[in-house]
Amino acid sequence: VSRGQAGKPPGGPVPSCPPSGTKLFTSTVHCTAVLEGFERLRQDGLLCDVSLLPGDGEESFPVHRAMMASSSDYFKAMFTGGMKEQDLTQIKLHGVSGMGLRQIIDFVYTAKLSLSMESLHETLEAASFLQVLPVLDFCTEFLISETTLENCVEVGRIANTYHLAAVDRFVDGFILRNFGALSQTAGFLRLPAERLERALASDSLKRCTELQLFRATCRWLRHSGSRMRQAARLMSRIRFPLMSPQELLHEVQTKTFPRFSPGCHNLAFWRASNYQMLPPMQPVLQSERTRIRSDATHLLALGGVLRQQLLVSKELRLYDERTRLWRCLAPMEAPRYQHGIAVVGNFLFVVGGQSNYDTKGKTAVDTVFRYDPRYNRWAQVAPLNEKRTFFHLSALNGRLYAVGGRNAAGELATVECYDPSSNEWTYVARMAEPHYGHAGTVYGNLMYISGGITHDTFQKELLCYDPESDRWTQRAPMSTVRGLHCMCTVRDRLYVIGGNHFRGASDYADVLSCEFYSPAADNWTSAAPMLRGQSDVGVAVFQ
Structure with missing residues (x-):
């Protein structure tokens, strides 16, 4: 038999291949095969180079140093850090029981772990001592899945003993x-x-x-x-x-x-x-002891007019974000339209407005109601000094401010402040001109009022009220006149949305444009326009 020249196969020259890119191949079964191979070696007692002894007995567990060091920071430090155990063939583990050590070794060689409430303590003790983190994760998952009304106190004690933060949080919940x-x-x-x-x-x-x-x-x-x-x-x-x-x-x-x-x-x-x-x-008087137990914020809608029947509603509805449905709460004591709403101390205040559909504001009222979400109840508090509708209401520094509006006597420039501690409304600095159909919002410790109607003329001005000095000042006007629009604060921007204005002598046109105001820069920037006109509606910033 001819062996041929070294490095060359018999029968002729090596065939040449054109150059090509490198390809990487990965086996999906190799890791499992390696584990199974080491497990067979352990079961047969082959190539094992150290025996582990639990602290509570003399049973010996022959293992491979490399396997244990690759799965446990404890053994890695022991076998590579110059400790005396590095050269020993038998090592006594005083902090680990026989059952716990067997559980850890079985997991290292098979990637499988069998758990029960009976074996849990010793498994956790061994995994914590030997720093086998995947076993701790499995124990965490097991405890959470097995928690019941009968054992939750014990599960919490285990979580505290072994510093299982995820289990501890679950038990609290x-x-x-x-x-x-x-x-x-x-x-x-x-x-x-x-x-x-x-x-x-x-x-x-x-x-x-x-x-x-x-x-x-x-x-x-x-x-x-x-x-x-x-x-x-x-x-x-x-x-x-x-x-x-x-x-x-x-x-x-x-x-x-x-x-x-x-x-x-x-x-x-x-x-x-x-x-x-x-x-x-x-x-x-709100404090931690008076606050209702709730970790959720809810969106409320109340009053308004049913356009087709021109009936004013007294419904109070809550939006349930979990079910995405609206549900009814205790209705208001009287229908309300063009009213003001604000929250102080987690109480909802409904101020002024009118009980009948009347675009001229001749049926304005001065009544004020307060809703208590704890008991789903309404109570009447001190009335306004003046009847008003088509006005703005803001909550600022624990007080309510009712700004402008109109009533049977005409347009209003007056501003009233409600102090819950005295249950009284008092007048504060009035605006230079009457406004109704305007919108407002609060930013910092200031109240901002935009647009509205003055002497039958739509406005684009922006007014700012400082309760500390009790003064009104003008800020940069909007780019578009508008009334019956919405205004809200989102982070450091004040948005105005929708509304309408006169297109002719008596013809109204929707304002689709939206813009936001920067208090720091005192300027306005255009935002994306609305898809369709919206006037005389509410707006809320939710979550």
């Missing part, structure tokens, strides 16, 4: 979503004080009244005499002002609370009673 049911279980009495306090302080704690939270806290405190020192801290998280006067008197004042927390009882009860006895002042 689980407790908030299920607090009412959990408070009736025996496990609730084992809830750590810190986690209970976090729940009681949260705005996301829903479907529980403050009275239910108070009763649950009392039950937790009664479970052990040593817990009484926690009473003041926990009771400070109960929002007593949100209870009814009857609940305060019969449940809080005369029963168990004084015995639990004599130091804070009188102060808490006095604050809650004071809040309940001063309904008009509640918007300015």
Whole structure:
């Protein structure tokens, strides 16, 4: 047999190939094959170069240093960092049990992990000690999937012990979503004080009244005499002002609370009673203890006119972003159209307007109503000094400002300010000229008014009111005259949207253009126009 010349195959010269680009090939099965190969070597005891011994026994686990070092920062440091274990053939791991070590080794060689609540503790202990992060991730996923009303307190304890932040957050959320049911279980009495306090302080704690939270806290405190020192801290998280006067008197004042927390009882009860006895002042008495428990912002629409029937509505509707549907709340006490709306202290104020469809403003009213979202109730507060409709209402620094408008006597230049603490309207600096059909917004500590109608003439001016100096100043005018338009603040821009103006002697034309004002530069910039005309509508900046 001829062997041929070295480097050349028998039978002739090497065929030449034209040059081409380089191609990369990747195997999708090689990694699995390598793992399976190492697992067979381990099972057969081949090429193993170190044996690991758990701290609680003498069982020996032969393994490959390279495999363990590639999967664990602990072993990588041990085998490559010059430690004495680098040259040992047997290593005792005092912080790891036999079951935990077996779980870790099985995962390193198979990428699979079998978990149960019985094996979880030792697996977590071993994974934390040996710094095998994928196993910690699997344990996190397992705990979250297995959390129930019966074991959530224990799951929280495990999360705290092994610093599993994701599990800890999940347990907090689980407790908030299920607090009412959990408070009736025996496990609730084992809830750590810190986690209970976090729940009681949260705005996301829903479907529980403050009275239910108070009763649950009392039950937790009664479970052990040593817990009484926690009473003041926990009771400070109960929002007593949100209870009814009857609940305060019969449940809080005369029963168990004084015995639990004599130091804070009188102060808490006095604050809650004071809040309940001063309904008009509640918007300015708002604090963490008076704020309704909610982590969501809602869009409301109220009043207006049904164009086809020319009927004025008294409906109050809430937009549910989750279902994308509108649902009805308690209706206003009277229909309203061309009214002003604003929020102070999470109370909704509806001011002025008219109850009948009347484009001349001759049926303007002076009544003011306040909506309380906690109880879905309306209350009447002090009326305006003047009836007004087609005006602007702003909330600024905890007060309401009603600007201009019109009534049966004609156009208005007057401006009124409502102070909830005194339940009174007082006049402040009036505008130089009357305006109605104008729009407004707040930026910083200033109120801006744009456009509108003065002496039957549409305007494009921009006015600025400073409540500190009680003065009006003119700013750069809009590029287009408009009235019955919208205005809102988005970050550092003031937008004007839509509206209409006169096209002829008595013919109205929609204004499709939109523009925004920069207070810092005192100038206007055009924005994208509307697709169709919109006048006499509302606008809100939502999320």
